[in-house]
Amino acid sequence: MTYTFIVLFGFAFLLLALLAWVLRGPTRVSRTDVAVGLTEFSDGRHVAFLPQIKQALAVQDSAYLASRGMHALATRVRRERRKIALSYLACLRSDFQKLWRLGRVISSMSPQVGMAQELRRFQLGLAFSLRYEIIRIKLLFEFAPLPELGALSEVVSRFSIRMETAMQDLGERAALAAKLASSLDGRGLDVP
Secondary structure, eight states: OOHHHHHHHHHHHHHHHHHHHHTSOTTTTTTOSTTGGGGGGTTTTHHHHHHHHHHHHOSHHHHHHHHTTOHHHHHHHHHHHHHHHHHHHHHHHHHHHHHHHHHHHHHHHOTTOOHHHHHHHHHHHHHHHHHHHHHHHHHHTTOOOHHHHHHHHHHHHHHHHHHHHHHHHHHHHHHHHHHHHHHHHHTTOOOO
């Protein structure tokens, strides 16, 4: 084996190790004592926490601590806040996955859902996953992706509103069908 081949093999191994480290599941980071309270909002109240997450990712606090000569404390504050932001991001993903499963159930119950709507739902899921991973990688490398985080939160909010509307429509159709069935049955017009 030549020297070039060994260096190339080592570089490829290093890249694979780095890729595995970056793509590891967020559950390792999101189980900190500091961020346990954020996992309680997984019923869709993530928008209420977005201003606090944006404040936590702002650089003014750590810059102030660093300017006062407290570099170790500034580093610790940045690390803890990054863990909180990663926990928030994991909760956003959990909310989206719950809504995704709900959308699958609703589409199986709704006769109007066609292939084009299923394709749009698939594209939304793919786009969310890609944006989620990009934001997570930026947070892991200590960048503060504030606009992207807000946009991802908005995607989940809009998807939640769409699911609520779809469920309301299904409920109205079911109530109308039940009312029609009971009115037919009440008049002695039993339909087999």
